[in-house]
Amino acid sequence: MATSPHLNGDAEDLARVVAEHADERGMTVATAESLTSGQIAVHLGAAPGAGGWFAGGAVAYTVEAKQEALGVPPGPVISEQCARAMAEGAARLLGADCAVGVTGVGGPDRQEDQPVGTVFIAVHTPSGTTCEEHHFDGDAHEILDATTLRALELLGTGVGAVELAD
Numbered sequence: 245m246a247t248s249p250h251l252n253g254d255a256e257d258l259a260r261v262v263a264e265h266a267d268e269r270g271m272t273v274a275t276a277e278s279l280t281s282g283q284i285a286v287h288l289g290a291a292p293g294a295g296g297w298f299a300g301g302a303v304a305y306t307v308e309a310k311q312e313a314l315g316v317p318p319g320p321v322i323s324e325q326c327a328r329a330m331a332e333g334a335a336r337l338l339g340a341d342c343a344v345g346v347t348g349v350g351g352p353d354r355q356e357d358q359p360v361g362t363v364f365i366a367v368h369t370p371s372g373t374t375c376e377e378h379h380f381d382g383d384a385h386e387i388l389d390a391t392t393l394r395a396l397e398l399l400g401t402g403v404g405a406v407e408l409a410d
Contacts, residue, residue, distance in 0.1 A: 258396035259291035265404040266297035266342070273403060274343040275301035276314055276334035278321070279350055279363060283392045284399075299340040304330070313337065314345075321347055322356045324375045327364035335368050342406070343368045344399045346391060350384040361387050365395045367402040374402070 266273050275285045285301030288294060302313055310316040314333030316326050330345030348363030349355045359379070366375040376398065380390040 254393055255287040255396055256290070258393065258400055259287040261400035262288060262396060262403055263291040263293055263297065265400060265406075267293055269403065269406050269408055271341040271403055271406060272297055272299045272339070273399065274299040274334040274338040274340035276330035276343060276345040277301060277303050278305055278310065278330070278346060279348040280346050280388055280392055280395070281305065283388060284344060284346065284395050287392070287396060299338040302334050302337060310347075320356045322349055322358040322362060322364070323347070324364050324366070324377065327366035327375050328368075328373050331366040331368035331373055341370055342399065342403050344395050344402075346395050348378075348387070348391060350387050352384070363387070363391050363394075365391065365398055367398045369402045369406050371406065374398075 277284055282301060282303045288298050304310045304313050307321055310321055314330050316329040319325060326347050327345045331343045334343040345366040349358050349360050351360040361380040363378045363380060364375055366373055380387045
């Protein structure tokens with residue numbers, strides 16, 4: 245799925261914020277994506293100086309891939325537990341200080357009894373892991389765009405909140 249034109253500019257700005265915070269703090273960043281299939285990583289990889297702070301991304305779409313590659317425990321994958329495990333697993337797998345994990349339902353049908361637009365976004369930093377649940381409206385493109393923007397925003401905030409070493 246191609247991103248919409250408005251996403252590119254907004255996502256570019258948000259990825260630049262992640263880049264600035266990561267560079268200032270000497271942090272590395274990674275992604276673990278299911279719903280967005282690498283869309284977040286594309287924007288981070290295009291950000292300034294990405295070679296110095298972007299460790300990489302893991303796209304794990306099947307339940308088995310999430311469990312085997314990222315250490316997601318058995319249970320629902322459209323859940324906070326899964327998003328947290330994905331973020332923490334990406335940090336561990338890619339040796340990153342901070343990571344974002346995204347899982348959700350883009351449609352057209354419900355999944356695991358969750359309605360279309362249900363999304364969980366987790367951000368892992370050295371301070372811990374946080375997660376937000378969202379219910380985005382729209383078609384699959386709009387849900388993926390909204391998820392990508394919010395994930396980049398949360399990642400930038402998370403990386404920016406990491407205390408600098410003295």
